[in-house]
Amino acid sequence: xxxxxxxxxxxxxxxxxxxxxxxxxxxxxxxxxxxxxxxxxxxxxxxxxxxxxxxxxxxxxxxxxxxxxxxxxxxxxxxxxxxxxxxxxxxxxxxxxxxxxxxxxxxxxxxx
Numbered sequence: 001x002x003x004x005x006x007x008x009x010x011x012x013x014x015x016x017x018x019x020x021x022x023x024x025x026x027x028x029x030x031x032x033x034x035x036x037x038x039x040x041x042x043x044x045x046x047x048x049x050x051x052x053x054x055x056x057x058x059x060x061x062x063x064x065x066x067x068x069x070x071x072x073x074x075x076x077x078x079x080x081x082x083x084x085x086x087x088x089x090x091x092x093x094x095x096x097x098x099x100x101x102x103x104x105x106x107x108x109x110x111x112x
Contacts, residue, residue: 001021002093004021007100009102012037012038012100019034022091025091027096027098038100040087046087049072054080056098057096058094063089066088072085
């Protein structure tokens with residue numbers, strides 16, 4: 001089974017977390033199984049960017065994002081080439097290392 005390593009995040013998971021995933025699970029489903037509560041304002045319907053994550057290892061094992069996810073990602077705060085929406089990216093056969101950005105678009109606008 002592939003393993004997902006969630007890197008430490010100051011507020012969401014200060015110590016990081018590890019989850020033994022099954023192929024086909026979304027990254028956000030796996031995160032919640034280990035208490036990593038990634039925000040998802042649109043209830044996981046690919047209509048916002050609050051669940052944006054960066055895949056630090058294993059990015060190429062994920063299925064490619066579709067046009068809708070790409071359009072949403074274009075609006076994400078801190079977008080990187082390995083960015084995905086955790087509600088859309090499904091675990092493949094390889095281990096993943098996932099970083100949750102310090103801010104999402106909702107949090108950035110609240111602080112701004």
